[in-house]
Amino acid sequence: MIELEGVRKEFDGKSVLAGVIGRIEEGEIFAVIGPSGSGKSTLLRLIDLLDTPTGGEIRIKGIDIHAERERSLTIRRMMGMVFQKPAVFNTTVSENIAVGLRFRGADRGKIREKVEEALDMVGLTGYGERRARTLSGGEMQRVALARAMVIEPEILLLDEPTANLDPVSVATIEDLVVRINRDLGTTIVFSTHDMYQGQRLAHRIGVLMKGGFAQVGTPREVFTLPATREVARFVGIENIVDGVVVGENGASVVDAGGVRVRAGRLPGPGEEVSLCIRSEDLRIAPADAARAHPGKNALPGTVTAVVPRGPFSRVAVDCGVPLSSVLTWKRVDDLDLREGSRVVVSFSPESVHAVRRD
């Protein structure tokens, strides 16, 4: 549906997008996630023809959209966009929603019918005659979504639509996004810096970093098999251990400054790798009670910190390399974990995901 072919964008000589390559399929929800300033908004604006790329091509249904000056209005009218900042026109809610229909010359009866439908869809039935400026941020954003939806776009672009909104409004908007995609088959591209939102909503995620997609995949792929060290860090993998692949008794292990770690799949000896291990996959046991599991990683170490985090505690252990796990409070009490406690951290090689370092 949307093909990104080496899309570049510079602002005043400063590169924001440096050759984005990707493909968004018809009918899918595609999340563009990435840190602030990674060019997520810029990419969406380029797709919506609000900015012009410095280089590369964006094709929708095979048409290079920035090369078609005469058809740009027709192309833009295939799309709807919601912006990060909730903004409404200084008129009634109904008039706000009707703007796109008026641009397309819809007749009064159709406008009234569509607006009512849209109000209903976003849960603002009865708000039609209110002045849009008097609404809350979350309500305004729902008006913006309704405004983009009444024109029945084939592609809906959402630029961090829930940033700065309260949790209830976030949930409402997220619910709407899923429903619009499911019920109307609208292709949805949204950007977010909230990786969990990407995980909740998207069929596929593109991680935008340093001007390009560092990884494109299903949420599961991105969260469990990050392609690079940076992606791993961004998707919240807390244990990232750098080392070198070495041979040991005919098998490959990773030497991380003297500490040997076994991993499921490793590149050949001599390769520099980063090992990504999710905190949830680490077990912590008292040093004296630990039993040896053949084939498992079991690293002795000393607890350096126990930090409360919601209903859990994060326990940091120095095993020669820093590792941390998440335990319930009760578990921390039962094991009598405190700074200085001697423990053994164990984890299976399968839970270790190795990425090559450049």
Place this chain on the structure above:
Amino acid sequence: MYEIIEGFLEAARLIVTLDADVMAIALRSILISLTATVLGTVIAVPLGAAIYFGAFPGRRGLINLIQTLYALPTVVVGLLIFLLISRVGPFGFVRLLFTPTAMVIAQMVLILPIMTGLTISALSGVDPVLRDALRSLGATRLQFFANVMKEARFAILAAVAVGFGRAISEVGAAILVGGNIMASSFASSTRVLTTAISLETSMGNISESIALGIILLIIALGVNLVITAIQHR
């Protein structure tokens, strides 16, 4: 001191009894300045929009020039129009000097820069997200311009009110091209509130001056209330 108090009392009487001369002057002031404002609006708002939406070399400089002209001295405008329409001037044949029409022209010229400039400011004040939203909703160029103007409508109305306020309160141009004439007919007289205050004060008629001054203040206050009401929309 006693004279001033007496002046206020007399002024109150002139206003309350709707003194014919005073009311005629006030009405003439309003009519002339209102006409100048309407004509000014017809020119300044489209001009401001053209400058705002236009992309041409020197645009920035032009906006700076317009903003500089906000402070255009009224007597300089009066002098300029005087030179153009005086008998020896290029438009002397039209015989406009010392007519209400000349005053309308002078006041319109005076308020054009501020109304144009404030129109540009009003349009610049429209949230960029709304401009993106209009384009994203599939506006044609014309629909885009119309809707940005619509979004700025209250700020543009405020620009118009500011123009009227400046027109009705200026004295320099009115006295130079109008001549402060009190003729037998209403339409050929050119005495307005500001010029009348100037004359009456110089003649020692303090109470008339105070009465006219109060009326001018009431009009200015009214304009201000309108602006405030508009800006709170």
